[in-house]
Every structure is written in C-alpha cells, then in structure tokens.
Amino acid sequence: MRAARLSALTFTAVAALTAVTGCTEKGSSGDSDRVIDVTATDSKCEVSKKAFPAGHVELAIENKGSKVTEVYVLFPDDRIVTERENIGPGTKQKVTAEVKAGDYTIACKPGMKGDGIRQEVKATGGSVAQRDPRLDSAVAAYRKYAQEQADATLPLAKTFAAAVKAGDLEAAKKAYAPSRIGWERTEPVAESFGDIDPKVDVRADGLEGGQKWTGWHRLEKSLWQDKKITAEDKTLADQLITDLTDWQNRVGKADITPTSMANGAKELLDEVATGKVTGEEERYSHTDLVDFKANVEGAEKSYELLKPVAKENDAALVTELDKQFAALNTLLDTYRADKTSYDFTSYDKVGDSDRKQLSDGVNALAEPLSKLAAAVVVTKSS
Amino acid sequence: MTDATKDAAKDPAPSRRALIGWGGAGLALGAAAAGGAVAMTRTGDDIEPTAAEAGAAVEFHGTHQAGIATPVQDRLHFAAFDVTTEDRAEFVQMLKDWTAAARRMTAGKAVGEGAYGGLAEAPPDDTGEALGLKPSRLTLTIGFGPSLFEKFDLADRRPEALVDLPQFAGDNLDKNRSGGDLCVQACADDPQVAVHAIRNLARIGFGKVVIRWSQLGFGKTSSTTPDAQTPRNLMGFKDGTRNIAGTETDRLKKFVWADSAKDAKDAPWMHGGSYLVARRIRMHIETWDRTSLQEQEDVFGRDKGEGAPVGKAKERDKPFLPAMKPDAHVRLAHPDSNHGATILRRGYSFTDGTDGLGRLDAGLFFLAYQKDVREGFIRIQRHLATDALNEYIQHVGSAVFAVPPGVRDQDDWWGSTLFTKEA
Numbered sequence: 041m042r043a044a045r046l047s048a049l050t051f052t053a054v055a056a057l058t059a060v061t062g063c064t065e066k067g068s069s070g071d072s073d074r075v076i077d078v079t080a081t082d083s084k085c086e087v088s089k090k091a092f093p094a095g096h097v098e099l100a101i102e103n104k105g106s107k108v109t110e111v112y113v114l115f116p117d118d119r120i121v122t123e124r125e126n127i128g129p130g131t132k133q134k135v136t137a138e139v140k141a142g143d144y145t146i147a148c149k150p151g152m153k154g155d156g157i158r159q160e161v162k163a164t165g166g167s168v169a170q171r172d173p174r175l176d177s178a179v180a181a182y183r184k185y186a187q188e189q190a191d192a193t194l195p196l197a198k199t200f201a202a203a204v205k206a207g208d209l210e211a212a213k214k215a216y217a218p219s220r221i222g223w224e225r226t227e228p229v230a231e232s233f234g235d236i237d238p239k240v241d242v243r244a245d246g247l248e249g250g251q252k253w254t255g256w257h258r259l260e261k262s263l264w265q266d267k268k269i270t271a272e273d274k275t276l277a278d279q280l281i282t283d284l285t286d287w288q289n290r291v292g293k294a295d296i297t298p299t300s301m302a303n304g305a306k307e308l309l310d311e312v313a314t315g316k317v318t319g320e321e322e323r324y325s326h327t328d329l330v331d332f333k334a335n336v337e338g339a340e341k342s343y344e345l346l347k348p349v350a351k352e353n354d355a356a357l358v359t360e361l362d363k364q365f366a367a368l369n370t371l372l373d374t375y376r377a378d379k380t381s382y383d384f385t386s387y388d389k390v391g392d393s394d395r396k397q398l399s400d401g402v403n404a405l406a407e408p409l410s411k412l413a414a415a416v417v418v419t420k421s422s
Numbered sequence: 423m424t425d426a427t428k429d430a431a432k433d434p435a436p437s438r439r440a441l442i443g444w445g446g447a448g449l450a451l452g453a454a455a456a457g458g459a460v461a462m463t464r465t466g467d468d469i470e471p472t473a474a475e476a477g478a479a480v481e482f483h484g485t486h487q488a489g490i491a492t493p494v495q496d497r498l499h500f501a502a503f504d505v506t507t508e509d510r511a512e513f514v515q516m517l518k519d520w521t522a523a524a525r526r527m528t529a530g531k532a533v534g535e536g537a538y539g540g541l542a543e544a545p546p547d548d549t550g551e552a553l554g555l556k557p558s559r560l561t562l563t564i565g566f567g568p569s570l571f572e573k574f575d576l577a578d579r580r581p582e583a584l585v586d587l588p589q590f591a592g593d594n595l596d597k598n599r600s601g602g603d604l605c606v607q608a609c610a611d612d613p614q615v616a617v618h619a620i621r622n623l624a625r626i627g628f629g630k631v632v633i634r635w636s637q638l639g640f641g642k643t644s645s646t647t648p649d650a651q652t653p654r655n656l657m658g659f660k661d662g663t664r665n666i667a668g669t670e671t672d673r674l675k676k677f678v679w680a681d682s683a684k685d686a687k688d689a690p691w692m693h694g695g696s697y698l699v700a701r702r703i704r705m706h707i708e709t710w711d712r713t714s715l716q717e718q719e720d721v722f723g724r725d726k727g728e729g730a731p732v733g734k735a736k737e738r739d740k741p742f743l744p745a746m747k748p749d750a751h752v753r754l755a756h757p758d759s760n761h762g763a764t765i766l767r768r769g770y771s772f773t774d775g776t777d778g779l780g781r782l783d784a785g786l787f788f789l790a791y792q793k794d795v796r797e798g799f800i801r802i803q804r805h806l807a808t809d810a811l812n813e814y815i816q817h818v819g820s821a822v823f824a825v826p827p828g829v830r831d832q833d834d835w836w837g838s839t840l841f842t843k844e845a
C-alpha cells in the first residue's frame with residue numbers, strides 16, 4: 041500500500057485535472073450493464089446495481105466524501121479481486137476486473153483504514169458465455185501450450201540430469217541450455233506456483249537467508265566454474281527432476297486469464313531486459329541468448345493468441361508489435377548460424393555495442409507490449 | 423505507434439485542452455500552481471525574464487526555442503539519441519509526439535492522460551515522478567546532429583554551418599559520450615523535473631530512437647541574465663562574465679540566431695535556429711586543488727575572490743588583456759583575441775562519482791550556442807590550444823547539433839521546417 045502522504049502531495053494537481061476530465065465522461069458506454077457506479081462518502085458506499093453479468097466489469101468510482109478512500113472488490117473469503125487506492129476527495133477513478141459468476145463484496149474504506157463500508161453484490165450468468173469466446177479459446181490454447189512445454193521439457197531435463205549423474209561434464213554442458221527452453225518460454229505461468237521457481241531457477245544472488253541453492257544454476261556453476269561434478273550435484277540433478285515433474289503436474293491447473301497472458305508476455309521481456317541482456321542469468325555458461333530466444337518465443341505465443349482481439353481494439357498496436365517482434369527475431373538470428381537450432385553465440389563473445397543493440401531491441405518491443413493487456417481487456421464500445 | 427499516441431500528437435488531451443486552453447489560461451494555471459509566480463513571457467526575439475523565480479513555466483512556443491537565450495536554470499539533463507527507424511513517416515510522427523509531450527511537460531502537466539486514474543491494466547502515459555512539482559522553468563530544446571542528415575534522404579538539407587568538429591589539441595574523446603543523430607537539452611530548476619522530461623521522451627521514442635549517451639548537470643556555470651551573479655565553475659572561478667544576455671537582441675542576432683536572409687551559409691529551414699556545441703570537459707580536480715592560488719589566478723587571468731580581470735577591481739571591469747599572461751584562459755578566449763568570435767554559453771558542472779582511480783569524475787558540461795560553429799566554437803577552441811588551463815582539463819566528449827527554430831504554435835512541431843519539403 042502506498043503511503044497516504046502521496047495523495048496529499050498530488051492532491052492539488054488531481055483537483056485541477058478532475059474538474060476538466062469530469063466534462064468528458066463517456067456519454068455512452070456500449071455495455072452499460074457492466075458499469076457499476078460506486079459513490080463513496082465518509083459514511084456510505086453506494087453501488088448503482090447489486091447484480092451484474094459475470095465477465096468484464098467496470099467500477100466507476102466517485103469519492104464525494106472528505107477523506108481519501110480506497111475501493112475493493114473482494115471474494116467471499118476476502119481475497120482481493122481488484123482494488124484502487126488513494127482516491128482523493130472529489131475525484132473519480134475507474135477500476136476494471138474480470139469476474140466469474142458468484143458472490144462478491146464491494147468495500148469502500150474512507151481514510152484507507154479498517155474493513156470498510158461493505159456492499160454485497162452478485163455476478164450472474166456463466167463467465168464463459170460473457171467473455172469474448174475468442175479470449176476463452178486463447179486462454180485454453182495457451183494453457184495447452186504451457187502443458188506442452190512442460191511435457192517436452194521433462195525428457196530434456198532428464199537427459200541433462202542423467203549426464204550429471206554419469207559424471208559426464210561435456211554431455212551435461214551440452215544438455216544444459218536445451219533443458220531450460222520450455223521453462224523459459226512459460227516462466228510467468230511457472231512463477232504462478234511460487235514454490236517451484238526458487239527451487240529450479242534461482243541464482244546465487246537470489247538466495248534468501250538460509251535457503252539452500254538448488255536447481256539449474258547451481259549445476260551450471262559446477263559445470264562451468266568448478267569444472268567438476270560432485271556427489272551433491274548428482275543429488276541436485278535428481279531434485280531438479282522432482283521439482284520439474286511437480287511443475288509438469290500443476291501447469292494445467294494454473295490460473296490463466298487473457299490479462300495474465302498479456303502481462304506474462306511483457307514479463308518475459310522484462311526477464312530479458314534485466315537478466316539476459318546483462319549476462320547475469322547465465323554467468324557461468326554464457327548461454328543467455330538461448331534463454332533470450334525462448335523468452336521472446338513465449339511472449340510471441342501469448343501475443344499471437346491474443347492478437348485477433350487486440351487487433352480489433354488497437355490495430356496500430358498490433359502493427360507495431362508485429363514489426364518489433366520481427367525486428368528482434370531478425371536480430372537474434374544474427375547470433376546463430378542455423379535458424380532451426382538453438383546454438384547461439386556465447387554471450388561473453390557479444391561485445392558492449394552489440395549488447396546495447398539487443399537491449400534497444402528489447403526496449404522497442406517491451407514498451408508497446410506493455411499496452412497489450414489494455415488492448416485485450418477493453419471492451420470495444422460500439 | 424498506437425492510435426492513442428497518434429491522437430496525442432494532434433491533440434494531447436482534448437478534454438483538458440477544451441476547458442483550459444493552451445494559451446493564457448493554461449499558462450495561468452501553471453503560474454498559479456507555482457504559487458503566484460508570474461509566468462515569463464517570450465515574444466519575438468526579445469526575452470523578458472519578468473519573474474525569474476524558480477517554479478514558473480517558460481513559454482514553449484516562440485520564434486526561437488526556449489532553452490537558449492531564456493534565463494539559465496540550475497539543473498540539466500542532456501540526452502543524445504540515435505535514430506533506429508528507417509521509416510521517415512514514423513520518425514516525423516515521433517517528433518510530433520515529442521512536441522506534444524514537451525508542450526505539456528514545460529507547462530507543468532503530465533504526459534498524455536497522466537500518471538494515474540487510467541486503465542488499471544495498462545501502464546500510465548506519464549511516469550509520475552514530477553507529479554506535484556512545479557513547472558520549474560523546464561525548457562526542452564531539440565537539436566539535429568550531422569549524422570541525421572545521412573538518413574531519410576536529408577543530405578542536401580544539411581546546413582553549411584553545421585560542420586563536423588575537427589580534432590583539437592588535447593582531445594581524448596570517448597565515442598560513447600560523443601555524437602548523436604539528435605539531442606534534447608532539458609533544463610529546469612528541479613533536477614527531478616529535468617530527468618522526468620528526458621525519461622518520458624526516451625520512452626515515447628522506444629523503437630524509433632535510442633539513447634546514445636546522456637549527461638546530468640548541476641550548478642549552471644553561465645548566466646544569460648546580466649544582472650545576475652556570474653556563477654562559479656568547479657574550479658571555484660567565475661568564467662564567462664561577458665556571456666550574451668537574453669535581452670541583448672543585437673548580440674543575439676549577430677552571434678547566435680541563424681539568419682538565412684543575410685547569410686547563405688544557413689539553410690532556409692534553420693532561420694531562427696542556432697548551432698549547439700556540447701563538450702564534456704573533465705577537470706583534474708585533485709591536481710588543481712594542489713595548485714597555488716597565484717598559479718590558479720594566473721591560469722584564468724582573474725582573481726579568485728571578486729573575479730576581477732588582472733589589474734582590475736571589479737568582475738565586470740573591462741579586461742586589459744596584455745596585463746594577463748600570454749597563456750591565460752581569459753586572454754585567449756576573449757573575443758578581442760578571436761576576431762570578435764562570441765558564443766552564448768549555457769554550461770553546467772557535473773560530477774559522476776569517482777573514476778575507479780579514486781579521482782572525482784567531475785568537470786564542466788560545456789554547451790555553446792552560435793550562429794556558425796566555424797566562427798564560434800572552432801575559432802575559439804583552436805586558439806585555446808596553448809591555454810594554461812589545458813594542464814588541468816581534458817575534453818572527453820563532443821557533439822554538435824543544428825538547433826531548429828522554435829515551435830510556432832499548437833499545430834507546429836519540432837523539426838517541421840526540416841521535414842516539410844516546401845520549407
């Protein structure tokens with residue numbers, strides 16, 4: 041939660057702007073039964089409707105009270121569906137959410153304290169019927185993709201683990217990067233199971249106090265830095281397979297929405313921007329470009345599945361994303377001789393100016409990609 | 423390019439604009455936000471710093487770009503960009519988007535639809551760190567480097583006055599701190615406001631341009647307001663006492679503004695613009711600080727306390743050059759020693775931490791505006807080859823830019839005269 045101080049700091053600007061934006065409230069929403077007006081005061085939290093169709097809903101909040109407030113949409117068990125903090129007195133804010141049929145609570149918290157003033161509401165109908173069916177099929181296709189990646193990764197990881205256990209340094213090095221590709225393509229989904237990622241993909245600098253270092257990068261250090269395979273490494277190889285099997289079994293149950301797909305695509309580019317482009321991710325093996333490519337492929341998969349809907353909402357964005365994906369892929373291809381293989385140039389052989397060029401390419405793609413989620417959730421008003 | 427940004431280009435925020443308007447009322451709002459400070463007005467060639475009080479808004483539109491002859495602010499973020507797109511239309515659209523954003527930011531407003539309150543699923547248009555801050559006299563000034571003219575079929579539009587700088591004695595230039603297809607100079611009284619401006623322009627530019635290098639500056643080292651105290655550089659000296667003031671219309675016309683009507687060297691599209699030389703000048707602070715006061719004063723040709731030229735009592739007393747040592751900085755740099763060559767300086771001090779050898783990575787980020795680089799910076803810098811100051815400084819970064827005329831009105835945009843063929 042941001043400090044309440046922030047709202048005081050920005051209040052003057054807010055007041056100046058709201059007076060203006062107030063005039064341009066959309067006169068007609070093509071989907072008015074999906075808009076719930078929430079009027080918050082210091083003692084009330086009024087909602088314009090208590091029942092609405094499941095799917096995409098928008099809360100149009102107006103704070104008519106004297107205190108800064110916040111508004112929550114909560115599941116029956118108080119898990120947060122969506123929230124908006126720091127709504128200044130006299131200001132309007134919008135919050136959107138995707139909700140399934142069921143019971144919910146809308147809570148206003150004047151002064152941003154306590155349990156808030158609550159209203160019970162109900163989302164009716166099946167969410168499947170309410171959401172654009174193309175988005176449902178996109179989610180289904182993406183879930184299938186994630187499962188396929190996990191299924192394909194296990195045998196490759198087993199090859200890697202077997203080489204480690206056999207004490208075959210060269211074979212293990214060769215099998216290392218390929219064993220990570222499926223994981224790197226779907227990492228945002230894998231990260232939704234918070235316990236697996238720290239076991240299989242953590243780096244030395246990512247360890248928390250007392251945490252034992254396991255997973256790919258621990259073995260990477262043994263193979264490239266220590267140049268020897270210890271008995272413990274062999275145990276770690278087994279552990280890696282156990283953890284990846286856990287991932288394989290759970291990936292189909294991941295909570296995936298069109299928004300999380302779009303944001304997942306952006307997160308994959310963030311991974312590239314913060315870890316791969318700097319060479320921190322694969323600091324011993326220097327196989328960063330393999331991960332880089334896999335991250336881009338995973339992002340592109342999400343994007344391609346969401347594209348038909350995104351195109352209707354923001355055709356220019358789709359044009360830009362097509363162009364930037366193509367540009368980055370073309371650039372990456374210059375680092376491999378064979379476009380069907382994942383034998384990329386070792387990253388320690390990539391000079392500073394070339395790294396900057398790769399970084400520029402990632403920025404050029406990631407910036408428009410950050411707008412994809414909005415292009416998918418915005419219901420086209422007609 | 424999204425529809426949203428395209429719309430922003432022609433009309434950054436129709437709703438707000440409709441109510442506030444861009445001209446008087448918008449400016450008044452900025453002034454009110456600044457706590458009653460009167461906004462500066464900029465009409466024609468003249469500058470009236472009626473309220474040089476920090477916090478006010480500087481008018482973005484005008485015959486010349488703000489940020490040259492307008493009063494110098496305390497802070498700088500300067501960025502040089504390389505163009506990566508090969509699509510001329512896309513680049514022009516970016517310049518329009520930049521102009522729209524610059525128009526808003528210099529008025530103290532957030533970019534596009536703002537930093538919050540929009541769709542929860544999308545990143546906000548504005549990065550937000552300048553929310554609640556005053557306009558802080560932010561000026562944004564764009565320039566085009568020689569390398570830009572090799573792109574987009576612009577070779578025939580490169581002005582004669584925009585020459586590549588020659589190698590000067592003592593130069594130790596780092597290519598990672600030099601050159602650039604274009605630059606943006608952001609000056610403000612609040613460093614956060616200047617950084618915010620460059621950051622948001624860089625973001626709008628992703629996919630079209632990339633930052634090649636940038637420089638933060640503090641503590642202006644020159645003044646364009648004659649009654650103001652001449653600021654000191656990191657060597658502790660006043661330098662540039664006779665800098666051109668924003669009110670000196672005649673000297674600005676003679677030495678700073680490109681004038682195609684009189685001067686065939688200027689491309690017509692540059693009329694009302696100027697030429698910028700940017701140099702990152704590293705100071706050997708530690709050796710300087712071990713130098714005797716006498717030596718320091720001899721090197722500059724001024725005393726350290728008052729700033730008076732050798733043999734004179736007051737800073738603004740006319741220097742008697744023969745009284746100075748032949749290699750004194752003021753003597754060599756003075757217009758009388760350079761066939762009258764005069765430049766408008768806008769430099770800033772910088773310190774970028776230490777250099778790994780325990781030495782302060784500090785110096786002067788030198789910015790000079792002139793009508794013709796050959797008759798301005800190049801003439802003076804050649805003459806400074808024997809400058810006693812050279813023992814204590816080294817030029818480590820260098821760039822030159824053609825700075826186009828001002829954005830005339832709401833419909834105009836940065837670079838319109840260059841990219842519109844009929845100009």
